[in-house]
Amino acid sequence: AQSVAQPEDQVNVAEGNPLTVKCTYSVSGNPYLFWYVQYPNRGLQFLLKYITGDNLVKGSYGFEAEFNKSQTSFHLKKPSALVSDSALYFCAVRDMGSGTYKYIFGTGTRLKVLA
Amino acid sequence: DSGVTQTPKHLITATGQRVTLRCSPRSGDLSVYWYQQSLDQGLQFLIQYYNGEERAKGNILERFSAQQFPDLHSELNLSSLELGDSALYFCASSVGTISNTGELFFGEGSRLTVL
Secondary structure (H helix, E strand, O other): OOEEEOOOOEEEEEOOOOEEEOOEEEOOOOEEEEEEEEOOOOOEEEEEEEOOOOOEEEOHHHOEEEEEOOOOEEEEEEOOOOHHHOEEEEEEEEEOOOOOOOEEEOOOEEEEEEO | OOOOEEEOOEEEEOOOOOEEEEEEOOOOOOEEEEEEEOOOOOEEEEEEEEOOEEEEEOOOOOOEEEEEOOOOOEEEEEOOOOHHHOEEEEEEEEOOOOOOOOOOEEOOOEEEEEO
16 A cells, blocks of 8 residues: 655754655555655645656745656655744555555654754 | 635544534635644645535544534544544635535644543
8 A cells, every 4th residue: 555654753953954854655556756845833835746757846935856766766865954944744655556646645754944 | 925824723622522613715615625634744634524414424434423514614523532633624615516626725724522
């Protein structure tokens, strides 16, 4: 069955430092991968997606993600963290090979950027 | 603003009661997804509808049901409510075609509190 894992419940990083939020996936076919951000008491907002093509995907607010097929990973990165980046981040996968085309979300990683 | 509207934003009710949550998808989106987010939990997929028909089912309890109407809005019905049903319920929409590679657009959620 398709799944997504976010191994870290929380990531702390100092403002101005680079950040990485990890995600690994397991699907039966080609993965369509997504990152979302959720601010307190708000809905999820789309950041970026990987469908095909370049392994490095650029998205909103200076975020980018690197797709690694051999490691089945799709880590979210940002070169320089801002305090305003503090939020809950979700990785998601859409399994285009299963026939259900469901979007499966990870458990989320809370990012805390310290001033 | 994602274009997805959910009502009510907040709902407080008692155990054993029944509530209905409503979702209006983005204009033109045919597919609606329902997710449950409990405290400190990730997003649990409940059910998906496409153009009025059930497309995929996740971890939805038998006490819960949903439907999508001809005007494409959707309702999630929760009955015989228990304390553990207290959660944030999200609706999301997408174009919904099989070949769709797009992201989901989320509403702001309906926060249900069962006392």
